[in-house]
Amino acid sequence: MSEEILINVTPRETRVAVIENGMLQELHIERGWRRGVVGNIYKGRVQRVMPGMQAAFVEVGLERAAFLHANDVIRPVPTDVSDAASDVVVTQPNASIVELLRDGQDVVVQVVKDPIGSKGARLTTQVSIPSRYMVLLPQSAVVGVSARIEDEDERARLKQLVSELSAQHGGHGYIVRTNAEGQPAEAIAEDMAYLARVWNVVARRGREAEPRSIIYEDLSLPQRAIRDLIRRDVDKVKVDSAETFAQLQAFVAKYMPPLAEKLELYTGDRPIFDMFGVEDEIGRALDKQVPLKSGGYLVIDQTEAMTTIDVNTGSFVGQRNLEETVFRTNLEAAQAVARQLRLRNLGGIIIIDFIDMLDPEHRRQVLRTLEKALTRDHAKTTVYDFSPLGLVEMTRKRTVESLERQLSEPCPECGGRGSIKTTETVTYEIFREITRAVRQFEAARLLVIASPKVVARITEEESVAVAELEEFLGKSIQFQADEQYLQEQFDVVLL
Template sequence: MSTEILVNIGQQETRVALVEGGAAQEIYLQRASRHGLVGNIYKGTVQRVLPGMQAAFIEIGLERTAFLHVADMLALPTGQGDGETTRVDTPRQLPPIQTLLHEGQDVLVQVLKDPLGSKGARLTTLLSVPSRYLVLLPYEPHCGASARIEDEAERARLKQVVAKISGELAPKFGVIARTAAEGVEEGPLAADLRFLLRLWTGISEQARRAGPRSMVHGDLPLSMRILRDLLGTDVERVRIDNLDEFKRVQQFARVFVPEAAARIDHYEGAAPIFDLYGVEDDIDRALGRKVDLKSGGHLVIDQTEAMTTVDVNTGAFTGHRNLEETILKTNLEAAQSIARQLRLRNLGGIIVLDFIDMRNPDHRVQVMRALEKELKRDPARTHVYDFSPLGLVEMTRKRSRESLGHILCMPCPTCEGRGSIKTVETLCHDIVREVSRASRQFEARHFLVLAAPAVVQRLTEDAAMGLAELEATLNRPIRLQAEGSYHPESFDVVPL
């Protein structure tokens, strides 16, 4: 499957699309007014320690205080001999956070997750500094290799090489081989480690001089970060539509990723670069709830702060043989589309999939296998659980960046994010009740109702709304006044 990276440089925005097989799979954005924070290192100050939550709020100079849990301050070996680590998550293993932190204390932290909604950034004190092939772990002295390298023999080789070079160059540090290190010999890995050690020396010195609540180290610009994080051996080329940025990225590549320099091109086409492969259209579609399937079925994706739900529907697809065939084919196609949409929209956290009910257990197995196969291509860590008794599939996807929808959209000012507003009829009944309530509270000669034009028109024309009957009962006039500037749900009842 051919893979390309498209880089669009705007005046105040950089966009990157990872395209596989002619379809956009991942979208990255960086704006001058709003940079992603994941990977940045800050000198923070402990604002408040919460023993009951085993957490602390840390001031790092952002709009909202950041969150640090005790589990992100400690790591233990998995015991599997692979050099990987896991955050401590068993309550009896966790020391009281007040023994580790106190209010007013300065602490060096790194952003694990960007701020999301009303939540501040998620932090860790287990710092990691990535380069092209390796990740340096200053406070976790162990060696290992990325679990995404599927070839066990290659993982074993890399762990052996990493252990050797770290023992020689950085015996007090931990080192992890990244996926890009697959097939790389000892020489380039050692050079990468020397670069990381020099970088860490600079970070340590900057941290010593930095004042509280300030950034110590920021990650690379997006156009260069993609060479480090996305450019694998399967990427055929990188196209950049800005000549100056193309030159900067090429210069960076010659120094840090020399084998990739020949694959970086300056795009000079007449059409905008994101019109290639329909990337712009994919972005627009990724902001909607409904995703059409080729068979005629569709997905409905709803993202909330707690979780994301995906509902699968057959739509216009009826099959050619029987209902079970229709359902299986739709669900298999949905599994493939769901995996792509999770990557494209960058949806994370808890995700609940509501496939169409299948009576045949073998069909369920086929759908689960199809879903797991597609998710293997996702660089974000996922965990999928089998069908529940209610026929739902629950899964999680690691969330580090904000979703595409959160970056590009804002809550609707009309419905305030609910997704619906009261009907005109409902508002009419609300107004009638409010007038009746006001008549008991105020000794008014008459009442003035101000509302949106559609509401006033319905109250005037439809006797079923009961306003005329209420006017007769109260024996006091009720005057209506349309206000074009009113929110559709707003109204005022003024006693006069």
């Protein structure tokens, strides 16, 4: 598999695209005025403890207070009553929030989910700090290995190596990342030493900093892309900014020298995203309908509660029989769904309505295809079997806004409904409002201001109805078109 990472930098926006076999698979965006805060560590102050919600709102210096649930709060518990010095830090899922926090208390917290919509950021007190090969868990002593490292001998080697090295750096816990597979002990040791230095700074700032201040900020988007997205099959990382390229060269030279040869400064005449067709893919990623090569298509609807994906055969008629046509469409759709989830960064609950299949083996193969296609997804996914209604339910971890919510806003005309009232509906609303206004207030005549389409309909197709209404009310009614009015907007003015 061929894979490239493209980094496009402009003064107020940075975008990172992951290209696999010539197709855009992921897009990450960071804007100067709205940089994500996931991974940042703050010294917060508890604003209010909410016993009924088993949670607390914590001020960390963001626009809105952040949310901290009791299950995400940890506290020291002695392993031996006679030896309080041997404390370990554990979560207490059954503890009441009032036992864990109090109003006005200072607490070190980390953001695990960006503010989304009207909701504030989601917090945890269980801090984790990522690096190239590991994630440091300073309040734990557990060593875990990524499930994507499948070789049992390699898993055992890494776990033993990290456990031994951990004893030399405070006995902290670590999660060994996929990138660590095959790395020598020296590289792992350097990574752990770097994490130890970072944690010492964070711990000191946590003690000394003022409440509502940041004490650790995650790397910039280009540096995070280098740290998190580069895998063995990544051929090149192309950057279109000389300044960012120089920064990444210094970053790579310091933390991951073997990757230096993968960095490349893009100097082409055409914009880098145009050259690789990324801009067109971004435009298509905002459409509800996704065409399939077979002639079928997906319809993707994102709502506040969940995302639904409907699979349709469209113009695909197949060559054998209906069941075979449906099976082939669903197989293609399963791969397309996995790509769209990554590309659009859709998270939370996802319901996929595949076309009904009678053969249980076909269902099994479609589900297996979906699961296999999701293995390259960086976000955690959980897929469940077909429900009695033939639906596939799954979840995908959401930490930032979806691509649509980052790049779009609700339509001012329909308010995000996806449809607007017809001119006929608005016309009869106007007639009712005229009647209501005349009964409530005294006026010699009335002026109705509305959109040109609505006024055209009233004066042309509803002229007889207007004459009847004037006679019924005993009032003169005038209509004025205004280009500034949306189709559903109107005003009835008493003169």
